[in-house]
Amino acid sequence: MTLFRLALTGIFALGLAHTAAAESHTHTHASDDIYHGYFEDSQIADRNLSDWDGSWQSVYPYLKDGTLDPVIAHKAESGDKSAAEYRAYYDTGYKTDVEQIDIKGDTVTFHTGTSSYSGTYRADGHETLTYAKGNRGVRFIFKKAAGDMQAPDYIQFSDHAIAPQNAVHFHLFWGNDRASVLKELTNWPTYYPTALSGAQIVQDMLAH
Incomplete structure (x- = not known):
């Protein structure tokens, strides 16, 4: 038994x-x-600004100083572009003069050189985009409620997630016209936590 x-x-x-x-x-x-952009509309859920809370650094300087060279080389090994073509693609994509973004509560602060400007933002829904190769992405949109004149009226987050979760990196689009910002597909300034070194960012990129 x-x-x-x-x-x-x-x-x-x-x-x-x-x-x-x-x-x-x-x-x-x-x-x-x-x-990778394959999901059902029913899986999408609105998100709060707290999903991107923290201090974030642009990866553009790492592209310019060669830190991201291993990422470019890896993509060229398995992709459909040469290393030079990938470098040009990411130079256009990552390009920005906003070196750091701090997000705390409903306040977003943009740092450019020695100057900074801030705005308070409120959720303004989301939009789903369909890309040329058939996959899709979701932009989570926030509208400025108050703040410095230099702060954009709209910011739109894209981080490969489609429902509430803490971001590990993100692409940010911004401007003063919601529809125009939504049409931007070639320049997507990309941000990682300021606590990460360039080498750690490389490791994360290689893992994806």
Whole structure:
């Protein structure tokens, strides 16, 4: 009787382990699909500015000083462009003079050189974009409620997530006309936490 119970316990535990592994695999696969822009509209949910809370640095200086060279080389090995073509592509994409962005509560502060300017922002919904190769992305939009004149009227976040979660990096689009900002697809200034070194950012980029 004891052996029988032990056998049943083992079979039950094996079943639970198999189910957990299958669920984990399914979750990972779903997350990968979302990251690459394949998802259902029903999966999208509005997000709060707190998802991007923190201090963030532009990766553009790392592209310019050669820190991101391993990322460019890796993309050229497996992609459809040469290293020079990828460098030009990311030079256009990452280009910005906003070197740091601090987000705390509803306040966003932009740092450019020795100057800075801030605005308070309120959620203004989201928009779904379909790209040329068939995948999609979601822009989470915030509208300025008050603040410095230099602060843009609209900021739009894109970070490969489509529902509330803390961002690990993001692309930011900004300007004073909501519709015009939404049309911007070639320049997407990209930000990582200021606590990360250039080498750590390279590791993260290579992992994706």
